[in-house]
Amino acid sequence: MIGTILTKVFGSKNERVLKQMQPLVNRINELEPSVQALADAELAAKTFEFKERVAKGEPLDDLLPEAFAAIREASRRVLGERHFDVQLLGGIVLHRGCIAEMKTGEGKTLTSTLAVYLNSLTGKGVHVVTVNDYLATRDAEWMGQVYRFLNLSVGRIVHAMNDAQRQEAYRADVTYGTNNEFGFDYLRDNMKFDLASFCQRGFHYAIVDEVDSILIDEARTPLIISGPADISTELYENVDRIMKHFQRDEHYLVDEKGRQVSLNEEGIALGEKLLNLENLYDPRNIEYLHHLNQSLKAHVLFKKDVDYIVKDGQVVIVDEFTGRTMEGRRYSDGLHQALEAKERVKIERENQTLASITFQNYFRMYEKLAGMTGTADTEAPEFKKIYNLDVVVLPTHMQMIRQDYADVIYKNEAAKYRAVVNEIKEKHESGQPVLVGTISIDVSEKISRMLAKQKIPHEVLNAKHHEREAEIIAQAGQLGRVTIATNMAGRGTDIKLGEGVREVGGLHILGTSRHESRRIDNQLRGRSGRQGDPGSSRFYLSLEDDLLRIFGSGRISGIMDKLGMEEDEPIEHTMITRAIENAQRKVEGHHFDIRKHLLEYDDVMNKQREVVYRQRREVLEGENLQQVLQDMIDEVIDSIVDQVAQDRVAAEDWDWEFCQQQVFEIFGRRPAWSDEERGAFKAETLRDAIAAEAAAARQAQEEINGAENQRQVERLILLQVVDSHWKEHLLSMDHLKEGIGLRGYGQKNPLNEYKKEAFNLFAAMIERVKLQTVKTIMHVRLMRPEEVERLEEERRQRQEREMRLNKGAAGGDEPKGAEPVKRDGDKIGRNALCPCGSGKKYKKCCGRMA
Structure with a gap:
């Protein structure tokens, strides 16, 4: 009650914010006559003047009235649309990094031009995020007329574009695109092997249109780039065939609130009988259990023409919030394959995560973020908690009479x-x-x-x-x-x-x-x-x-x-309307918990992602690559010394055989230390001795491969090793997340357990990356042109021999006593590193052709 009285006296927080911005609106209106007097060329030249002032250090806030007055006049001349005062308020809200709630039809698209123009003057680029390609294209063309009139470049990012087109669009002053495209471009950039092929150039300022749809509704599922995993699709069909035998309540239970389905004891027994298994929970049968659960979900929880449609022989997801199809998006964890088996369409191979990020963590990378929508106030606490965005509700230009x-x-x-x-x-x-x-x-x-x-x-x-x-x-x-x-x-x-x-x-x-x-x-x-x-x-x-x-x-x-x-x-009755709104509040709270839960887990991954992507970028920039490698070598040496030089044990009793084996395996050199030298070693002198062997090995590699070639090879190897182990780590993290909830039964906090386990997994991955990188770099040898020619000749002779043998098997004249191909030099072991310099094992590289 006291709150109500205070609001009546002092006005609500929203009213106070709007009142505080009114002098700026008045100042913009005062400038209108002087701006209207400018010729087209003079008005367009204002952009160069503003950019120069920003470059000299003038804050954007000081420029706001003049910049807003300029773009309002440009819009009036080009589009025949003049910004209303409430739209000027909306522009100020957007510039301040808040969410502007404007009712439908109040002109949000035009309002955004004010803040976009002002923030583009820094030259760092502005991103305008829309919900689909149609709106990105429409708005880029429609509002682009105004920007181009004012000497700003405009780009758009849509689905079917190559890297060159994307780079050009991102270099523009203003770039329109969808949330998915911006997010996927970030992930794709961080999988590339050359900085010159990166598309995005930084995260300066973004305005998100339909901000509640993008940052709330779509934030329940992360963006994932995946590649095919080595898993057969036959099992999905086998499990799908037995689904007709399972009955609700008799074999499984459904939780409609949580959208969960689970097998009961009778269901498990039936599954074991139909799949001819003794125990579904035997570790060897865990794949069957997973497929059974996903198939049950597909049949019970997911409805055709509600959650998905079948179009051109494919299962296409329908966005539950917008009713749009989500082309190219797939349910993860085998659920999409289970739906394909249910609908009797071609089952695509299951995918493995290669890169992933949530919309929450993607959009929080921007220095300044703003949004606009017709409906944000109901989710204001979530916007504040997750994105630190305040919501300002703007009045309508004309009174609402609906x-x-x-x-x-x-x-x-x-x-x-x-x-x-x-x-x-x-x-x-x-x-x-x-x-x-x-x-x-x-x-x-x-x-x-x-x-x-x-x-x-x-x-x-x-x-x-x-x-x-x-x-x-x-x-x-x-x-x-x-x-x-x-x-x-x-x-x-x-x-x-x-x-x-x-x-x-x-x-x-x-x-x-x-x-x-x-x-x-x-x-x-x-x-x-x-x-x-x-x-x-x-x-x-x-x-x-x-x-x-x-x-x-x-x-x-x-x-x-x-x-x-x-x-x-x-x-x-209004009582019933209120009861329904209370039910909706409960559901919204439940969905907020899901998004918060997803974010808490992704925050752990996000810190690891930042470390890996930052290291990749440092490698690509190549400025301190030699120092990075030397640090890795030093840490690998420390690890060997820690394992060999035990405290309170005399040097002659150290495991010298293990030590020499490690130095040979990692650095490719057998130390020639005498017994007398070994006896005098301490931990520090052993470290120096191994470091000397490592330095000599590195020097030898440079002499064989050439210094310039060696730098190039080192960069490629480091990137390949990091990417390979990061991909394996993502798979391990997926498995960890699946099972971590069970820790709750042991009175442990699953999130804390996840953080602890994730840290240990990441630390172990970093150690593996260091060891693998050092080992590969110390052994790689670039092939000389004559060696390449020799291998090519061997391959050609091998193919000719196979063709002759195949011809003989088919009833042709089999050559008698065909001469075997003679090998020049030593035989390469199947598990040895390939001499071509790829860093892979011979059997997985050139040896595949053998």
Whole structure:
């Protein structure tokens, strides 16, 4: 109560922030007449003047009024659109690294140009992040006209681009692209072997459009670059065939709230019987258990046309928040293969993680981050906690007059859908356009069939028809139109009312169920009532809807039964609307916990990722590569000394055989220490003696390979060894994460255990990298041209001999006593390092052709 009184007296925090920014808006408006007096060339030249002032040290905050006034005038001349005062407020919010919540239709795209222009003056590049390629292309072309008028370059990053095109786009002053493309480019850059082929040039400033969709909804799954693992796909088909024998409750239990499914004892026994195994939990059968669990998930939890669609013989994921297909994205851990087996399409090989990052950790790399959306305030605590971003709610340019009706609840889905179709029919006959929001493709097609029976013309927009998205949405506000669409998040196209629509009440929003997140419902509602337009909205629910069924419809159901209400008789009360919003808050809290949990685990990986990527970059820059290698050699020598020179043991009793073997294996030299020298050794003198052998070995390598060639080889070997061991480490971390939760049963904190185990795994990996790098560098020998020619000749003769033998086996004239190929020089062992200098074993390199 005290808080309410204080707010009335002093205003809310949001109101105080807006009030504090008002003098800046006034200053921009005062500059407008002088800027309008400039000729086009003079206005465009302002950019060079501003850049020069920034280079001399003038802060961007001091430049803000002039820069905002310049781009507002440029926008008026080029696009015919002048920024409103609330858009100027939005631009200030974005420049300050906050989230601007602006209602749908308030012109977020135009607002972003203010902060983008000001921050691009540093010359470090600005990234504008959108939810799909269509919006990235549209906005880059549309707003690009203004930037180019002001002498700024504009680039865009979309899916089908090569590295050269990406490099050019990133070099631009302003770069538009999707969150996925920016994230994947970062991962791909850190897998390259040459700095010149890197695409990105740094993380200066980013504005994220539909920030709640990208930083909240999509942050539940990390970005992963993967490669095929050596796992057969046959097992997926074998396990899928037995799924029909498993019955719910009898063999497995389903937790719908947590979206989990687990086998009970009867299910485990049935699995063992059908797979002909004695014990599913035997370590040798763990792969069968994993496949069984993933196949069960695929059949029970994942529904066709809701979670995924089958398109062109492929299982394509549907984004649960936007209803868009996610081409190229796959479920990890064998789940996607299980779905492919379920749908009888080609099963792609399971993948192994090569590189991974969460959106949280990617976007936190930017020096300054900002965002804009129509719905962020409900998630303000999460934005603050995870990204340190404050949310500022901006007023609308014109008063909001949309009428939001209370939710209507029916006993079952059949009654609800009948009522939905009746309302659509009634609105259509009056000429009022209707936008019907559904949570899945399945529901949108069901309503489409019902409307077709009533002969009501309509358009359907879902993951199956998203190619015509912008066209369908742009027409949704015309007289008498009926448009059915899956979740409206991030559509990015305004619905403008057609002629005569205002008189019949504007656009009517009809939600066919509540989403788990209030934001998604608010986004759907926000499609109506833009810029002071009339409009209305109503949500239809049933007790069989997932949200009500899972999160407590018992009380409401009891009320309906006591009142003796008929199937087609609804309840409409604000109390019920509040009850549903409470259920949504619970789900949002649950999803926040999932994202927080993912981030806590990824933070551990993130520190390790930073170390590895920083080391790779140092190697690529090559500035202190010799020092890095020398440090590795010193640490390997320390390790040998620690193992040999035991405390309180006389030098003559040290394990000299082990010591000499280690020096030979690692450095390729056998020390010629006399017994007298050994007896006089102490730990420090032993270290110096081994260091001398290592230095001599390095010097010999340089003489054989040539100093310049040796530097090149050292860099390549170090990168290959780091990448190889990092890939293995990621696989180990995946396995660790899978099983770490079981530590909770032993009264241990799984996260703390994960941190401890992850540290030990990483430390062990670093030691292996050092040893492998030093060993390879000390043994690698570049082949001379004559040796290459000799190997090529041997290979050619071997192929000719095989062809003759194959011809003989097929019934041709087999040559008698064919001469074996004679080898010049010593035979190369299968496990020896390949003489070609690749750093691989002979059997896995040139020996594969033998």
